[in-house]
Amino acid sequence: MTNHEEPPNVRPLTLAWVSRHLEAGEHVIRTEALHGGITAEMRKLTIGTPGGDTRDLVLRTFVGVEQAQDWLEREAGALAVLPGTGVPAPALVAVDPTATHCEYPSLLMTHLPGRPVLDDEGLDRRLPLLARRLAAIHALRPAKRPRGYVALTTADTVVVPEGADAAAWAAAAEVIRKPPPPRPGRFLHRDFQPGNVLFDVSPSASAEVRITGVVDWAAASWGPADLDVAHCSVVLALLHGPAWGLRFPEAYEEAGGELAADADERLYWLVRDGLASSEEVEPVARAWRRAGRTDLTTRTVEERLDAYVTALMKASG
Incomplete structure (x- = not known):
């Protein structure tokens, strides 16, 4: 009888829980940390099958995160409705949102091919x-809607970067002091951005680029499409420069997506997510550096955020 040693970095109760959700005769033979996340531990688990083959699963674990149960329930709910929709997302294997069986709240899902691409090169392709995939997500009409979106940032909690355009930021804060404009609800990913989209990466520059998966559905919500577009826009601005963030809403509409027709309503959502990003600059920049974007110092990201918010306010007149 083969002795399968306990893989490192997977806690004993969690490993036992994972094992109970494998097929007969399967076992975990290897684990690998997945980098790029901010709030959760992510590990790829290589599973050995009775026939000698392997397959991969992904384990998400929240340690000391107050919202863990809500996030895991949202993600499990989203993964349960996505099969058959054409959206390439992981399949749910098991979830333990209250840590009844695991040391910490955890979710087990299938592993998708591809990887996030955070480099500037090839972004025009x-x-x-990204725009077409997001528009397709918003077109879904699940029988069971996820819970409503959460937007915690207020005009009084905005963190203004050092050296930022004070007048522009003050004006932006006044924009979100108003009540949210009424907009039709849509199925939202709520963290749709390059770090959560997997691409089939080919060494050939002429090869067709395609999306192989959309991951991290922990904030899946029901709300205005503008909010998802605004979030992707600000992340593009921070990763690649403000011009790319300003360009994304147009690309989304070209892909068939619908945004608010009123300019002030559009501005509200773009500004809301832009200002929300000011509270997370340091951890986001650190995660990107770990993922290989060593040029993205916290100061660089702060400067890009300031330039983006300032550009939004100048465009609004």
Whole structure:
């Protein structure tokens, strides 16, 4: 009888829980940390099958995160309705949102091919794909809607970067002091951005670029499409420069997505998510550096955020 040693970095109760959700004769033979996340531990688990083959699963674990139960229930709910929709997302294997069986709240899902691409090179080819995929997500009409979106940032909690355009930021804060404009609800990913989209990466520059998966559905919500577009826009601005963030709403509409017709309503959502990003600059920049974007110092990201918010306010007149 083969002795399968306990893989490192997977806690004993969690490993036992994972094992109970494998097929007969399967076992975990290897684990690998997945980098790029901010709030959760992510590990790829290589599963050995009775026939000698392997397959991969992904384990998400929240340690000391107050919202863990809500996030895992949202993600499990989203993964349960996505099969058959054409959206390439992981399949749910098991979830333990209250840590009844695991040391910490955890979710087990299938592993998708591809990887996030955070480099500037080739972004002009990837941007339309991001826009089309997001528009397709918003077109879904699940029988069971997820819970409503959460937007915690207020005009009084905005963190203004050092050296930022004070007048522009003050004006932006006044924009979100108003009540949210009424907009039709849509199925939202709520963290749709390059770090949560997997691409089939080919070494050939001429090869077709395609999206192989959309991951991290922990904030899946029901709300205005503008909010998802605004979030992707600000992340593009921070990763690649303000001009790319300003360009994304147009790409989304070109892909068939619908945004608010009123300019002030559009501005509200774009500004809301832009200002929300000011509270997370340091951890986001650190995660991107770990993922290989060593040029993105916290100061660089702060400067890009300031330039983006300032550009939004100048465009609004």
